[in-house]
Amino acid sequence: MSLTEGFEPKIIAFCCNWCTYTGADLAGLNRMKYPENVHVARVPCSGRVNPQFILRAFQKGCDGVMVCGCHPGDCHYSTGNYFTRRRFMLMKRMLEYNGIDPGRFHARWISGSEAAKFRDTVAEVSERLRKLGPNTKYREALREGADAGKGGAGI
Amino acid sequence: MSDRQEKMRQSAEKLLRDGEVGYVIGWGATRFCDRTTPVFIDSPEGAASLVWNEHAVNSLAKYLLDDKYPDKKIGLFARGCESRAVNRMIKDNQVKRESLYLIGVPCDGKSSDRCRLCRERNPLVYDVLLWEPEANAAPADRFERVRGVEAMSPDERYRYWGGVYDRCIRCYACRNACPVCSCRECYVDMGRTGFQGKQHSRSDNQIFGVTRAFHVGDRCIECGECERACPMGLPIMGQTQKMLKEINELSGEYECGLDADSDSFLGRFDLDDKDEFM
Numbered sequence A: 001m002s003l004t005e006g007f008e009p010k011i012i013a014f015c016c017n018w019c020t021y022t023g024a025d026l027a028g029l030n031r032m033k034y035p036e037n038v039h040v041a042r043v044p045c046s047g048r049v050n051p052q053f054i055l056r057a058f059q060k061g062c063d064g065v066m067v068c069g070c071h072p073g074d075c076h077y078s079t080g081n082y083f084t085r086r087r088f089m090l091m092k093r094m095l096e097y098n099g100i101d102p103g104r105f106h107a108r109w110i111s112g113s114e115a116a117k118f119r120d121t122v123a124e125v126s127e128r129l130r131k132l133g134p135n136t137k138y139r140e141a142l143r144e145g146a147d148a149g150k151g152g153a154g155i
Numbered sequence B: 001m002s003d004r005q006e007k008m009r010q011s012a013e014k015l016l017r018d019g020e021v022g023y024v025i026g027w028g029a030t031r032f033c034d035r036t037t038p039v040f041i042d043s044p045e046g047a048a049s050l051v052w053n054e055h056a057v058n059s060l061a062k063y064l065l066d067d068k069y070p071d072k073k074i075g076l077f078a079r080g081c082e083s084r085a086v087n088r089m090i091k092d093n094q095v096k097r098e099s100l101y102l103i104g105v106p107c108d109g110k111s112s113d114r115c116r117l118c119r120e121r122n123p124l125v126y127d128v129l130l131w132e133p134e135a136n137a138a139p140a141d142r143f144e145r146v147r148g149v150e151a152m153s154p155d156e157r158y159r160y161w162g163g164v165y166d167r168c169i170r171c172y173a174c175r176n177a178c179p180v181c182s183c184r185e186c187y188v189d190m191g192r193t194g195f196q197g198k199q200h201s202r203s204d205n206q207i208f209g210v211t212r213a214f215h216v217g218d219r220c221i222e223c224g225e226c227e228r229a230c231p232m233g234l235p236i237m238g239q240t241q242k243m244l245k246e247i248n249e250l251s252g253e254y255e256c257g258l259d260a261d262s263d264s265f266l267g268r269f270d271l272d273d274k275d276e277f278m
């Protein structure tokens, strides 16, 4: 069976409790339709998200990862998302440098009232991932198959 | 050369005799003529075993983290790289300047590949300078290797790092040698938190590599100790240097350990930082 056949991407979205999670909630209250591919993980603040969560998510089989929080200036803990911003600006670049497609990692500021933005972002990300196909990089389960033993680039 | 060695021995001996320091960290001879080993001298007589030659390659600063609350000052021979490490450690609240006696020894160049990026041979902070400062040699192109990897396609980059980390034996020598790696307990040793798989697999190894770089990259003083320590000879500075390259591009000229006051990139923020997440 080909990997892309009937492929539905699996996305994990780390959403801060005070903004994006509320925004996602509002999307639900408003009966907005967004792709089921996204699994929301509630975190107290986007600053809670350890870059390793992203690596670990890819390893455990996610095709895409999102980190979402309050807009800069609106963080419930005042400064959490300013740290998030720096951290993930770097992390994003490190992922690309290590060969992960830039389409697989997204960070966005989505406030509690931006239900539509949440919906649109999720739709956009899952559309992009559908085109990219399943992620095999860093993936644990595929280690023995598609990916293992291919390496050995000259050092 | 031996003249300098003599000066080092004398100064260590005097410090120990006067009771100014509890012990001195320096280099000593080994069975091999092309190797030295870090030594901890705690008696005036012991100072005679100190050695200074082109094989004194180990950076000594890391040992300060093993004795953070010394009864007496610690004497440390400091070249450029040790002094940058000390600056960083002071800023990271790992050591106190008052508990150190830094014996400045301008470096005359060592026989190690780790020195290829060295841009500061002279100690930036010291209590005494044993001889005249040395002229700095022109360092190798700082980000040359990073640009080499950047030039590859994403899949090539993945395979490149996969190939590198396939060979990693997860000995953690890179972590142990790193002067800015200072957590009391390292996440790789926390077996049950689920942060890091212990398997020797490409996936776990690569994740270890990226995470290690992320933990130290914004404080990296570019001493090259990680690569020197790596028994597999892996080009792991390619990861930390990438962090520094990006930080340089995001926030301007950035180098660590030049003073003891500068915040690390990830330890602070600016309200008007670039924003790509709108």
Ligand code: SF4
Pocket (backbone or CB within 6 Å): B167, B168, B169, B170, B171, B172, B173, B174, B175, B226, B229, B230, B231, B232, B233, B234, B236
């Ligand atoms: S020193 Fe080298 S082999 Fe050991 S853990 Fe670090 S990268 Fe892997």
Ligand code: FES
Pocket (backbone or CB within 6 Å): A016, A017, A018, A019, A020, A044, A045, A046, A047, A069, A070, A074, A075, A076, A077, A080, A081
């Ligand atoms: S509380 Fe939402 S980003 Fe900090």
